[in-house]
Amino acid sequence: MEQELAARLVGGLKEAGISFVSYLPETRLSQIVPLLREDPSFMVAAVANESEAVSIAAGASLGGRPAAVYMEGSGIYVASYNLLVLGRRLGVPMLLLAAYYGSILDKRNSFLYAMPGIHMIPILQSLDIQHEVLDKGDSLEDKIKGAVKMMHAIKQPVALLFTGEFTA
Amino acid sequence: MKRSDCFDFLAPLIKEQLVIGSLSGQRVEWGDRCQHEGNLLVASMGAALGVGIGLAMVLPRRKVIVLESDGSMLLSLYNLPTLGNINPANLVVFVFDNEVYSGTRISEPSATAGKTDLAAVARGCGIEQSTTVRDLESFKREAAKALAENVLRFVVCKVDQTTGHRQIQRPNEDLWEHKYRFVRYLERTEGKEIFKGRG
Numbered sequence: 001m002e003q004e005l006a007a008r009l010v011g012g013l014k015e016a017g018i019s020f021v022s023y024l025p026e027t028r029l030s031q032i033v034p035l036l037r038e039d040p041s042f043m044v045a046a047v048a049n050e051s052e053a054v055s056i057a058a059g060a061s062l063g064g065r066p067a068a069v070y071m072e073g074s075g076i077y078v079a080s081y082n083l084l085v086l087g088r089r090l091g092v093p094m095l096l097l098a099a100y101y102g103s104i105l106d107k108r109n110s111f112l113y114a115m116p117g118i119h120m121i122p123i124l125q126s127l128d129i130q131h132e133v134l135d136k137g138d139s140l141e142d143k144i145k146g147a148v149k150m151m152h153a154i155k156q157p158v159a160l161l162f163t164g165e166f167t168a
Numbered sequence: 169m170k171r172s173d174c175f176d177f178l179a180p181l182i183k184e185q186l187v188i189g190s191l192s193g194q195r196v197e198w199g200d201r202c203q204h205e206g207n208l209l210v211a212s213m214g215a216a217l218g219v220g221i222g223l224a225m226v227l228p229r230r231k232v233i234v235l236e237s238d239g240s241m242l243l244s245l246y247n248l249p250t251l252g253n254i255n256p257a258n259l260v261v262f263v264f265d266n267e268v269y270s271g272t273r274i275s276e277p278s279a280t281a282g283k284t285d286l287a288a289v290a291r292g293c294g295i296e297q298s299t300t301v302r303d304l305e306s307f308k309r310e311a312a313k314a315l316a317e318n319v320l321r322f323v324v325c326k327v328d329q330t331t332g333h334r335q336i337q338r339p340n341e342d343l344w345e346h347k348y349r350f351v352r353y354l355e356r357t358e359g360k361e362i363f364k365g366r367g
Binding site: 017020022043045046047048049051052054055056057058059060061062063064065066067081082085086089090091092093149152153155 | 188210212216220222224227249254344354358360362
């Protein structure tokens with residue numbers, strides 16, 4: 001991802017009121033990590049597993065800091081149980097920022113990524129998690145703001161899946 | 169040592185602290201002994217410690233107490249390296265370790281009945297104040313220290329396999345109601361809005 005897009009993504013999170021990010025970095029969006037760490041308006045938690053990224057974000061959210069989880073798309077699979085029991089069953093708002101690897105517009109797609117990419121949206125649908133695919137930077141800030149507004153409205157996780165320009 | 173005896177000691181000490189619980193009989197037993205609005209019993213294995221870490225990070229002036237079980241802790245061992253690195257001074261973890269999956273009704277041994285030493289695992293992850301207690305007096309001593317001091321503690325409490333919780337009537341408060349009660353308590357006592365958005 002170009003540095004300018006990374007800066008806009010982080011700026012969009014800040015503008016939308018996100019102030020806590022738990023994360024397990026990956027290849028496509030990782031430029032956002034140093035930006036998040038450098039900005040004192042974000043509290044960040046580096047984790048070892050996307051399941052705990054979700055549970056830590058849930059705690060932060062319930063403690064009053066609107067929270068996001070940044071991960072590779074594979075993290076949706078890994079974290080699906082915690083997304084179900086904390087996100088859906090308990091009803092905790094959080095924004096999921098997932099690199100939509102293995103999608104048709106993923107510029108680094110290969111036989112390694114395609115299969116998990118193909119099944120990612122069906123997994124989100126089965127969890128009934130609202131999601132939006134972003135492949136261009138157009139209206140990025142508005143889309144983040146809308147997703148955050150949605151997560152607060154329904155008190156559930158909402159996912160933004162980044163592909164296309166974000167995976168260059 | 170019985171878990172219920174530990175809870176009988178701990179419950180009257182809970183004032184402003186937040187108590188995060190996982191699943192199994194301990195959820196029922198703790199909820200029966202302590203109706204504190206700052207209880208958040210997430211009713212899931214492998215999630216309570218993570219939730220506790222997040223709360224401890226964003227509310228550094230609050231003591232956060234996490235009640236875990238051996239089964240739940242074994243399911244989420246990935247929390248321990250993260251906990252060691254973040255090192256929240258306001259967090260204490262009690263793992264009530266009966267060395268079995270008692271909810272299965274067949275008393276299937278957990279890994280802690282074998283070679284696994286959870287306190288040693290926690291120490292290996294950088295959690296310096298990690299210990300195991302095997303009797304009620306030791307538990308009381310560790311619990312009193314944990315509540316009084318501002319340092320991350322991880323206390324494995326070896327307890328008997330008991331079934332007393334099966335005689336306790338389960339709460340009819342569902343999880344959304346439980347969450348709202350917890351969040352409204354925090355909003356009131358922290359003086360801030362947590363759930364954003366108004367109709």
